[in-house]
Structure formats: structure tokens, C-alpha cells
Amino acid sequence: MKKLLTTAAIVLAGATAASAEGELQLFNWGDYTSPELLAKFEAETGIKVTLTDYDSNDTALAKVEAGGGGYDLVVPSANYVPIWIEKGLIQKLDLSRLPNHKNIAPEWRDVPWDPGRQYTVPWQWGSTGVAVNTDAYSGDINTSAIFMDPPPELVGKVNVTPEMNDVLSLALWYVGGEPCTEDTEILKKARDALLAAKPKWLSMDYGMTTKMAANDVMASVYWNGAIFRARLQNPKIKYGYPREGFPLWMDSVALLTDAQNVDEAYKFLDFIMEPENAAMISAFARYANGISGSDPFMPADMKDAPEIVIPDEFKSAGHFLPTCSKKAQEYYTAIWTELQK
Structure with a gap:
């Protein structure tokens, strides 16, 4: 959650080592997304990411439900995921397109708010x-x-x-x-x-x-x-x-039902479940993530931090x-x- 409210959207463009074409619209909490992570994703895939910030679960839900934004991915908190599902705003994931789904830590694979992780993948908690x-x-x-x-x-x-x-x-x-x-x-x-x-x-x-x-x-x-x-x-x-x-909370990434850039969204979902990339997310915002194997890549000062x-x-x-x-x-x-x- 966990986040400072920011007003500017971050737009990354101009990959030099593109292996794919396209765009991606990410709707996430403010001050919660590593710019280095987005730059790495763009460099590896050629996909331009536009990041738009929100300040609360209710803000995000209201905006998407009203049909605004044109976003592909959103990052609701655990207790809000069932609401997004019930309203039909997010879609069930095709796990065959997410080979890194296996990297989700055992304790986060079958959670009450998303049994079997059919709709979301971990971001931070x-x-x-x-x-x-x-x-x-x-x-x-x-x-x-x-x-x-x-x-x-x-x-x-x-x-x-x-x-x-x-x-x-x-x-x-x-x-x-x-x-x-x-x-x-x-x-x-x-x-x-x-x-x-x-x-x-x-x-x-x-x-x-x-x-x-x-x-x-x-x-x-x-x-x-x-x-x-x-x-x-x-x-x-x-x-x-x-x-x-x-x-306690966990924010997870979900694919919106009306997403326009579905292929790009799947690439991003799989990308953030790579242990090194999950650690990059944590290193920026300073929260734990739910991906096995990320610990060796985490900042040393997070391993015994009293806030963690x-x-x-x-x-x-x-x-x-x-x-x-x-x-x-x-x-x-x-x-x-x-x-x-």
C-alpha cells in the first residue's frame, strides 16, 4: 500500500534492444514502482510502459469501474481482490503463459483472496x-x-x-x-x-x-x-x-477485463516473477515480495530491518x-x- 501520492505519470520510451513491440498501461499505487525495473523491462522487451499512480484502493476501483483510464494492469490489495473479481473488472489468468508462476513462494500460492492464484500475481506485502x-x-x-x-x-x-x-x-x-x-x-x-x-x-x-x-x-x-x-x-x-x-496486506497485480495490451501485460506479469526483478521491486519501495529465490538479490539492510x-x-x-x-x-x-x- 505503501506509497506516497505522486501526481505525474512516468512514461518510459525508446528501447535500444527491443525484442517485442507494443505498449503497456500500468495503474499502481504512487511511489511504489521502481523506475529501474520499468527501464529494464522496456530494454528487454521493447514495450513502452506508461505508469499512472493512484492513492487508495477506493480511488483505483472507482476509476476503473467508471470506465476511465484505459489501463491494462492494476494492483489491488488483498481484501479488494474479491471485489474486483465479483464486479468482473479483472480476468482469470492463463497460467500457461506465465512460466514464472512457479516462482511464487508456497505461502502465497493459495491465498484466501485468490485461491490458486488464478487472478493475480504478487507485487509486495x-x-x-x-x-x-x-x-x-x-x-x-x-x-x-x-x-x-x-x-x-x-x-x-x-x-x-x-x-x-x-x-x-x-x-x-x-x-x-x-x-x-x-x-x-x-x-x-x-x-x-x-x-x-x-x-x-x-x-x-x-x-x-x-x-x-x-x-x-x-x-x-x-x-x-x-x-x-x-x-x-x-x-x-x-x-x-x-x-x-x-x-497485514499484500498488493497483487491483476489483468483488467478490458485490457487492450494483453500480450504485453503477460510479458510484464511473468517478468516481475523473476527473482531478481522481484528483488528490484522490493529494493525500491522497501517491502517484502512473494517470490521464492529473491532473497539473494535483496538489499542487505532489509534482511533484519525492524520495519520488515x-x-x-x-x-x-x-x-x-x-x-x-x-x-x-x-x-x-x-x-x-x-x-x-
């Missing part, structure tokens, strides 16, 4: 937690209280990323509930707690890799890889795993988010709308 600048706060950071009940040192200095499902799931766990609940009492409790906390926040924004590194924000709900990148610039930044519960390796004491608190029912999603949207007023 990670967690949503809380980041704190320890110059501002030296207390316990492994709690959602950082944003749900900010300590005095952090009041007016906290950012909450505007990703509805992550934020509401963290809030529901914090008040003793579970994500996607339809229990109106616990939903009200989470809503009230969020509304009470909001005046103590600085912002609801993206861009925390840059802003936390520059000391513009002292704490944030954000994604682990982006905070890893911020910590490399500012060692005072630490990443916390809320013991009350925190989301979840401490044993918090592993049981991490959960992949379910796909919410229509009613639960309506409750979520109502709360989110009120929170953003």
Missing part, C-alpha cells in the same frame, strides 16, 4: 502500523493510542493516512472490535473515538516518507516500507506494531483484512465521511 519520531516521544510506540489517544508530546503532530480500511480496522481493534463488523455499538464506539482524536491530529495525508524524514510530522499511521525509507534518512524514526491489532521483520511478541496481532460485506462497507463509508468533514 507488508503491514500498516504507527511511526514515531523518538525526539518527540520516547514512550511506548507499539499501540494505536499514538493516534487514537495521542500522548501530550504528540498532540498536534500526528498524521493519519487517509486509507479508510486500514484506519477503521486499527480503530476497531483499539476499541475491542474486529474489522468489517456490522455491530453498530462497536462501530459507534470506534467512530466516537476517532472523532474525539481528530482534533489532536495535524493532518490526514500521504507523503510521510518525506515529511517524517524532514521532522515535519512527528508520528503517523503509515506503511512499513515507506517508514523504512524515512528512517534511512532520519534514524530518530521508529516503526511500531500496535498490540491491539494491525493490518515483525517482532515475535507482535506477530499474533497482525491480521490480513477480510473483504467487508456491503452493509459493513456502508457503515465504514458513513464513518469515514464524517471523519473527513
